[in-house]
Amino acid sequence: MSQASTIRGQEILNNPARNKETAFTMTERQSLGLEGLLPPTVENIDRQLERVQTQLAAKPNDLERYIYLMSLAARNETLFYHTLMSTPRGLCRLSMIRPWLMPVWHTDISIAAARACISRAT
Numbered sequence: 059m060s061q062a063s064t065i066r067g068q069e070i071l072n073n074p075a076r077n078k079e080t081a082f083t084m085t086e087r088q089s090l091g092l093e094g095l096l097p098p099t100v101e102n103i104d105r106q107l108e109r110v111q112t113q114l115a116a117k118p119n120d121l122e123r124y125i126y127l128m129s130l131a132a133r134n135e136t137l138f139y140h141t142l143m144s145t146p147r148g149l150c151r152l153s154m155i156r157p158w159l160m161p162v163w164h165t166d167i168s169i170a171a172a173r174a175c176i177s178r179a180t
Contacts (some may be wrong), residue, residue, distance in 0.1 A: 065165075066092075070090055075131055078103075078136060079134050080100060080105075081137075082100070097129070103140055107140055107141060108164060110137065110141050111141070140141070
């Protein structure tokens with residue numbers, strides 16, 4: 059059995075490549091041991107995107123938006139890239155910023171985001 063099929067519960071939520079947050083269906087939540095670890099509501103990725111866009115709009119400046127996006131990338135890569143692709147002009151520039159105060163691991167995310175934005179623009 060592969061490692062991907064053996065991780066359950068909190069391990070999935072701590073894995074940004076596997077975490078879908080509220081997009082896990084009830085069946086997935088039961089089979090993956092996520093019951094009680096997530097809010098009871100199931101949302102599709104478009105509803106999650108609406109919440110992210112609302113949060114981004116409420117941020118007072120680009121640095122706050124960048125911090126929010128990097129936090130999103132650290133917990134849910136699928137939603138992070140869906141967010142970037144939904145508004146490429148507005149967010150691609152922002153995702154490539156690397157303030158000196160950010161941890162080094164964010165550089166990899168910024169590079170990946172830049173590549174996604176470039177491929178989307180062409």
